[in-house]
Amino acid sequence: MQLPAEFIQKYQRLLGDQAPAFLAAFDGPVEKGFRINPNKTVTATMRAKMTAPVPYSPIGYYGKVNGNALEHLAGAVYSQEPSAMTVGEFAKPEPGERVLDLCAAPGGKTTHLLSYLHQTGLLVTNEINRQRVTALGDNVERYGARNTVITNDTPAALAKELPGFFDRILVDAPCSGEGMFRKDHDAVQYWTPDYPAACAERQREILTEAVKMLRPGGHLIYSTCTFAPEEDEQMMAWLLKTYPEFELEPLAKTAGMVDAKPEWADGNPELAKAARLFPHLMRGEGHFIAKLVYHGTTVGKDKKWFANS
Numbered sequence: 001m002q003l004p005a006e007f008i009q010k011y012q013r014l015l016g017d018q019a020p021a022f023l024a025a026f027d028g029p030v031e032k033g034f035r036i037n038p039n040k041t042v043t044a045t046m047r048a049k050m051t052a053p054v055p056y057s058p059i060g061y062y063g064k065v066n067g068n069a070l071e072h073l074a075g076a077v078y079s080q081e082p083s084a085m086t087v088g089e090f091a092k093p094e095p096g097e098r099v100l101d102l103c104a105a106p107g108g109k110t111t112h113l114l115s116y117l118h119q120t121g122l123l124v125t126n127e128i129n130r131q132r133v134t135a136l137g138d139n140v141e142r143y144g145a146r147n148t149v150i151t152n153d154t155p156a157a158l159a160k161e162l163p164g165f166f167d168r169i170l171v172d173a174p175c176s177g178e179g180m181f182r183k184d185h186d187a188v189q190y191w192t193p194d195y196p197a198a199c200a201e202r203q204r205e206i207l208t209e210a211v212k213m214l215r216p217g218g219h220l221i222y223s224t225c226t227f228a229p230e231e232d233e234q235m236m237a238w239l240l241k242t243y244p245e246f247e248l249e250p251l252a253k254t255a256g257m258v259d260a261k262p263e264w265a266d267g268n269p270e271l272a273k274a275a276r277l278f279p280h281l282m283r284g285e286g287h288f289i290a291k292l293v294y295h296g297t298t299v300g301k302d303k304k305w306f307a308n309s
Helices: 005-027 082-091 108-117 130-143 155-161 185-190 195-212 233-242 269-273
Strands: 033-036 060-062 077-079 098-101 122-126 148-151 166-172 214-224 246-249 275-277 287-294
Touching (some): 033 082, 033 108, 060 082, 082 108, 082 166, 082 275, 098 108, 108 130, 122 155, 130 148, 155 195, 195 214, 214 233, 246 269
Parallel strands (some): 098 122, 098 166, 122 148
Antiparallel strands (some): 214 287, 275 287
16 A cells, blocks of 8 residues: 555654554455344344454454345444444443434444443434435434434534533544555545644544533543544543543553553553554554543533433
8 A cells, every 4th residue: 555655754753663564554454344233133144154253342243244135234233344343342331321422424333332222221323414414324223223313413512402411422533544544545545744633623622512511420432543643642631631520541452452652642641541453463443542531510501401301
């Protein structure tokens, strides 16, 4: 793969001795995977494909599922890149919780969250891009969700109506997509040295609104599919400084996951509690995941219409 020269130089500087293996991984194969829907019956045909479990997901498997397969059309399985499954596993909601997937299309993380709610609680799944909402709705419908509301709104509009409402919020943030380069070659063409900083500005805006919707004691899960420190460690450093009521929770790292890099931000050792996924260290594409608990009070003003719900 022809990578931008500035990208190569950046990660040679950041990764040092690991850079050759990291850069060589972009010429490796793209991993395929799928999840089973625990709320539906898995056929014998599909069960025969469940031969290579993803080590960090009890409902995930390596392998390819045809989009026209009966099991896929019926929502019994969902095709998902394996490393992306870490987000749903670390975000894993408890049955009965009120959950928000703020940047949800096409629905991979949403359907993963639904797997653990078991038709209880409430999942609000939001996508600001109207053109992408259709795909999100199709995937939620196939999955058989009865506890889900699909919205097409800005984070600011939702925060105005739902302050302090959610037990758990997932921000799978729009990002520079560096972790998807070998899966999506268009992302390589779109990348520029300034693109991560532009994405980071948007991510700060999204997180500012997400904070307002989290109840005291609630959890915020932040993830990207990029390697860029500007969007990962530096974003979490900004969040912790801006909202000291947040605390990072340590993530159990398995199957090649590694600690996030405090030295790529402000040096705060707490940042190492977050997780990085590199394609030269594990089977899958690049991701960053952080999980935080909120010890503050509701930022927004309570709405009477849900105060007693």
